[in-house]
Amino acid sequence: MDAEKSNKPGNSALKQQKLKSWSFKMSKIVLGFFYIFCGSFFLIIGSVIVSESNSVIEHKLRYDNVDACKADWKTRPLCTIKLELDEKMPSPVFVYYEITNMYQNHRRYNKNRDIKQLMGKTQSKNDIDSYCDPVKTMGDLGLIVNNYYLNAKSVANPCGLMAKTFFNDTYTINPITSGIAEVKISFDELAWETDKDEKFKNNDNMHLQWTDVENQHFMVWMSTAGLPTFKKLWGKIKHDLPKGQYAITIQNNYDISDFDGEKAIIVSTTSGLGGKMSFLGILCLIVGGISFLGGSAVVGLGFYLKKIKGISID
């Protein structure tokens, strides 16, 4: 047989499957120590998270069931609730609204908008037909507008269910006994940068729109919440709120009664890790505990077997 034509396979490490490899297998004792180490790490992290979370001052006031807001809210929407601070809330203080039992993430709901329209493009009725049904025209919105640009049959801009059900309660906070003159709530940093830069643009011809899509409250609303109980940022107070009493005046417009929803206003500070959320820290502590105990048990029993009974465990 010709040497060149030999069928002999090559003798490379790859072809003979002799490539260098290693295995992560470790002895049980080492494994135990590894878990003790990880456990300690988790316990520390967990404590940090819990203490951070505890440092957040958060006041949540449900107001849809408050008598003042409940009675005849459709005709007299203004109502006032009291906020009692027993310690100072350092700036920044954030104002959120919370709605429960509302499925913003329902398939039909969160896709019910036309993205080109939201980005500032003029869309015809045909363009928006497949996205915005059943809220396509001004008539569908239920808004009675009749001017040169808009009538009941003209294209709703923005169209769709999401825009139509835009949350429109407003809040003002007035100090009662806290030593400051007023509480200034600013609305300029509510939405994400990308929302402002790319996702929401007014049409060149603003008259075609029934509302300002560059309004940050609108952007926040259009950012679909992941859970049926959700908080959305409403405003930011850039100064401290001293200890004392405050009156929150609510323009109570938004109807949640049909779907058994609840509305609440939340006033909260933040920590290094954001808002109040203790479950992450608790989970960390649990994980750390399991890991530490498991590791200790393995190490302990392993040494016991080795020392007392002379059995090697690997």
Next chain:
Amino acid sequence: MKDPLVDEQHNQNPPSKRYIEIPVPNPKLYISNSISTSKYNFFTFLPKNLFLQFSKSANIYFLIIAVLQSIPQISVTGGIPNILMPLSFVLTVSAIKDLLEDLKRKKSDRDENYRLSCKWNEGEWIKEKWLNLKVGDIIRVEKDECFPADLVILTSSENKGIAYIETKNLDGETNLKHKLAHKYTQAFFQNEKKFDRITGGVECEDPNAMIYQFNGILILGETAISLSSEQFLLRGCSLKNTDWIIGIAVYTGHQTKIMLNSSKARSKTSQLESQMNREIVYIFLMQLVLCAVCSVYYTTWYLEYRDTTDIYLRLNENSSTSDTMVQFVIQFFSWMLIFTNFVPISLLVTLEMVRFMQAGFISKDLKMYYESNDIPTGVQSSSLNEELGQINYVFSDKTGTLTRNVMEFRKMSIHGMSFGTSEHFTGPNKIPHVDFIDENFDSNDKVYYDFIIHMAICHTVIGEVKNGIIEFKASSPDELALVNAAKFFGIEFIGRDSDQNIQLMIQGEKVSVAVMNVLEFTSDRKRMSVVVRMPDGRIKLLCKGADTILQPRMLPSDVWDETWKLLENFANEGLRTLVLAERELSESEYCTWNDHYNDALRDILNREQRMAEVGEMIETHLELVGATAIEDMLQEKVPQTIKTLREAGIKVWVLTGDKIETAINIAFSCNLISHDMIRIIIESRTGPEVKKELENGLLTLKAQQTKTFALVISGEALIRAMAKDLVGIFIKVAERCSVVVCCRVSPQQKADVVKLVRDCKPNARTLSIGDGANDVNMITAAHVGIGIAGLEGQQAVRASDYSVGQFCYLQRLLFVHGRECYRRNANLICYNFYKNVLLVIPLFYYGMFSAYSGQLIYNLWTYQLFNIIFAAMPIVIYAVFDKEIPYFELETIPTYYKLGLQGELFSTSIFWFWILEAFCQGLVIVLLSLFTLSWSTGDRNYGQMENMWVSAILIFALIVVFVNLKIIAFSYSHYWFSILIIILSTGSFFICTIMITEYFPIISWLDNYDSRGSSTRIVYNPNTYSGIIIAIFFGFFLKPIYDAYISIKAMMKKDTVAPEDSFLKTEEKDDIGELLPDEIILAEEAIKAYNKPHTGFAFSGEAGHTPQITDPGFFL
């Protein structure tokens, strides 16, 4: 040639005739001699391949999904059938693989088609490629070459037109057969020039599959010569001991008998793959159930809340969905689309790719490369890689597979003394067929003269001087060894004169021995004799044969007991023994007998029987001369391989066309049978007798439950035993015996035995290994067929799934490659289900928070890229490179293989455990991602909340991280590139997501409006990181510490370390029950009968193959 490969049905209709006019007027009349086993050509590839691929139900399923995706009402992808992306990827990869495999087939066809033969072309012999040969061509075949087509022999180099052929490739028989050119043509074509002027033709049957039948008429000018199978040479056979023959091609290419007999290879599916197909169905059913759950939940929710949520959902307004049933159906199909990826789209193609690469490594393995013949291991159907790890039964051919078909003279016994040691002769002076070392033996001693000259005379070997060297031509390899041994001891057989008298060279002196009569060997007589006149004028009968046959015909001898004992010793070493005996005849005695002999010879009708009778008359009063022991040379490492295979729990059956004695001998030398085993031999020819023998066997089995047994059964008995009424008891006996040897079985019977085992043991996996065309049926019948690739003959290799150069490579093929491929492919399958369930199940869990409205939270493209990019390659690397245990340990320790046989590596429960794991991990992922990000802000300065899409991206990211980490978790060996691929796969997701959510323009088909900016949000949210760590901990770190704890606890309890293999289950066997009291005596008798010592007689060779010696009237 008793075992036609013929289907019964062929005999029903007499075949129609063809007439080949010579010279052939129109060559297009007959098909060409090229053969093709490839599936596609350039034009048919695309349509045929697509058709084949879409005949797989999974591909049809995804095609339907693509159609559903285009329907706007239910589409969750905005009407884009984006499943087509992974589907076309899968189809392309699969098509490329098919193409490569077909090219391989094309190459092997090419190799065969481009072999060269000599063809007569206008006055000279020219070399011609096989594929260009045509019917009617005059072809010359040289010694040791294969016949390129079915030929009719016209003339041969040998005197009188005889030609020897080897049909090993066709029927596995090892002795040479002779063919004979017709007297007329042999004489006519002495002058080659006559080939130019042939006019005439050949009338013969149309091509048919009847291998041993041929009838025809050759017309040369005015002469008509009748042709029979004597003149018919088959493609696939080879010419031996004859310098050349010239023949005329009558059947070519696919019309040759051998090609008509080669059944189209059935496509085989591994057990793992059928299990996988079942699991796909389970998963699909699970998908349907989940779809139903989701749609029922949603429909209920819808009925209850459609009015109350009207204020923001306006569910009532969409007229088409008002009907509850319609709502349900639409929701159901929406969820179907969302859950599409439960069925792992890339599983099949990944598996095929991986097997293709595994096959590459199998064929590249140097430890399975047969250096001396330059034969690497070949993989014909890589889809059975994992099946190699599950073999319960090995069916092996004998000749060419276990043995080399070379006989070597090793030992002898003269006057009750043994000569020959177990040392092997090494060195340059070794003469073929003799491997004898004994310093105590002096061949010049006159005492041994009788013995040596007996070996030199009593045979039917023909000797010829070629270029000054004497060549022996023997149809029996045993006789060849004996003649060579005689030469080795100083008495050289140099040939026969024209009267067939034997010429010997003794110490430089030429001596002639007149051969007066030859009594041939038959398997009934088990002996052969010659009557000769010795140089000193005495008439002697020299006889050799089986000890049991000769003993009663012998005069009492004082060394008989010693000789018998030596025979037993020889036999236990696996040597084949022959007893040599002689008798001196007086002139008168001989003359009387010779008349009987000549009478018998003339009786054409009953010649065989009459000859046996005259043999019986004279073969008595024999004197013992000695005994010979010949080694039927085994292939390398056969005994060790068989031993290890059996230790792994694999049952080894030997199926051979050889005689019962030969087979038993080989079984001894291969370590299959040892002398402490009880041999149950079944060799009767009628149903009732076989039944009796089987019942006796069963009784013995019951009586001696602690012993090991070997079952030896002959082909004829096997036919009866496999009949309906006996098959039950046969299987019972066979299963209990640790060794089964089937002798004298036809190729079809070999296949039937394999099928029988498959039918009776549906869960057992069978493997057949053989080297000849006679093994093809058995190779195709078994789950895995292995061909031994020899120097000649590709039939077995073609039909096989794997081909190896040597039997002993089977051990590495099974223990290393089979076992590892099985383990890895099983894990690959599980992993593929796992990753797809993990991919999809979060959508189900998320439904809890979105009223099961059918919210698809993943980006459309990342969702489909998952199986192509983010989680595609690492499992491939794993399945090709992972090693649980170093290969040399795997190869030598059968326990590891046993684990696979016992289902420790893969089972349905293991599969469901993977699925369960995905369900749990999916829940952890969804809950953690949702609540860490959507519950509260993670933004210290701006207090902004994350939306659904941020959580969704974290969910997807965790899935990608999990499926890639999972690979690390269950891999045993890690390479730099495996880690790199895992990092790249995970990284590619992050890059892809960042591009889509941050950098690509917002386009509706990119589906990146909602998720705009989410990547940045995730990165800047500190809670992401603690969420990821916790998720990974719950996903991967609970199990190892729990396992470690449990195993330590177990050790505390047991106080001792469990022995390594205590967890191996004992083999399950059907209970054969206890012996009844009245059966005890019967059983004892049976055992007594079986306890015959084994003396190792075996002889290969049949009557009639050297007619010029044995039949004085042969050429007349």
